[in-house]
Amino acid sequence: MAGKVAPLLTDGERIAGVSAAGPYVNFSLNRSCFIEHVLSEIAARGEKYGSGDQGAGKTLVIDFASPNLARPVHIAHLRSIAIGQAIYRIHDFVGWKCVGINHWGDYGTNFGQLLAAYLMWADPEKVKANPVAELLALYIRFNEEKEQNPDLQDEARKCLSRLANGDAEMVSLWRFFIDEGRREAERIYDILDVHFDEFLGESFFADKLEDVVELYQKAGLAEESDGALIVRLDGDGEDIPAPCMLRTSNGTSTYHSRDIAALLHRHEKYAFDRVVYVTDMRQILHFRQIFKALKLLGVDWIGGASHAPFGMMSFQGEAIATRSGNIVLLEDVLEKAIELTADIIDEKNPDLKGKAEVARQVGISAVIFADVSSRRARDIVFDLNEMLRFDGETGPYIQYTHARFCSILRKHDQPADPMADLSMLGQLAEMRVARQLEEFPRQLESACDESEPSYIASSLIDLATAANKFYNELPVLVGDDENLTAARIRLVDGIRTVMRTGLLLLGMNAPEEM
RNA sequence: GAGCUAUUAGCUCAGCUGGAUAGAGCGCUAGCCUCCGGAGCUAGAGGUCACAGGUUCGAAUCCUGUAUAGCUCGCCA
Known part of the structure; x- marks a missing residue:
């Protein structure tokens, strides 16, 4: 045939x-x-190559990072931050209006434990001098001693209840904790160059409980069960056996009711077309429940809601858990990456100007790339050496390639010629580069639709590979054919443009020299 | 017990809306600066795509079952 x-x-x-x-x-x-x-x-x-008008007039609300302020930012938190930030930038690039929300945990059990631990063991002066480390130590100690002495949990509950009743000492301590947690988290976001448009803690929604309850009662969807108020989700075809609990038997709000309140609030405030939650996979059921519960309520915009879950990060075969102290602080990893990069620069490019800043840009980007380069769903085993690898398919490889082509453009010392005779290009190596350049917008669109930044990471690796082969095979500036140089400069300019765009979309830097 | 996600080279991964001989990187082996940045490039070795069925002209890709791993299943968040 x-x-x-x-x-x-x-x-x-x-x-x-x-x-x-x-x-x-x-x-x-x-x-x-x-x-x-x-x-x-x-x-x-x-610079807008790759973006169409896909997002024109549309609004994205994205909930990411959302740390628990009772605990320090550790390496596993990078996943939500890096993936969320990339999804934000990707939407922004293709024209969406984006609202990044940090919905941090400033309420609940962990704070009760921290309050109780503080009352029992803290040296206020020491805590004041070094809040992050001291509070972490208190938190770990509480969880260790709780193993021997389960009554401690009652102490935590008492503290929480005193806090809820407005006890001045508790409120003041609680404020201190969240201020410190918040300051610490924001410091890390600055290092990573991550920005949010709204910060709202869970505590903000704790008193919106009755509004939510009323909605469900009016709709006839709420029912009492063992003293708690629940909404059954197993009515239709897509059964979810676990019900959504609006109110506990103690009369307090739940994670469910707070998240429903938050989502209603966000839609009212932003009238979003799409809302994305970036959390680990443990919360898949939770978000299915929230979305289903709102669907039952008849809200027509819930179809725009999605959960972008990611795999768990483990550490030498063990779960990363703050309560057991089995954590690696994110900042420590970033500092190590920067130090290592500085050493490499001293070795390979000692005369580079602005070395310290470039070391930061390359080191931090390496860590970010390690996190966003594989598909979200994969579980990750934390391995510092793997994260700080600088050759092969890594962040520095992409940045290096970008810097290399920037270097050619600098040496050429004149802008790409729009009138260059492109018909002179047709070598296989040139064609392979062009195919990757042409592929980029499609990868970008998939990354946007599926909330999957790794597509862009792969695309950049493929482009860098093709570009480096081109670099090694075909000279751009060397040679006496000016027309050919002009044409290849156009190709180099295309490489530079797309690599820079891709790097920035992933939340990385694109230094022109390194 | 039920559900979700995963399983591809020694290691880390891509490929998954079905198409030709399953691709990279790391590591290993052997090479490449009279030429634009060697954080690069070239070549080689390395695979029962977890297993078993099924659908199809054709399956890593779709369906069913099994195994393994991680996670989850109303008063934690």
């Missing part, structure tokens, strides 16, 4: 050849034509 069909298809300007190969009909693209097409597109769109 293929043998009969192929001869009937004529060659044209864009198709250089048609041939039969077994059951397939192969089309060969006219390379020059293809390359010219891609580079014209990049020249026309400039």
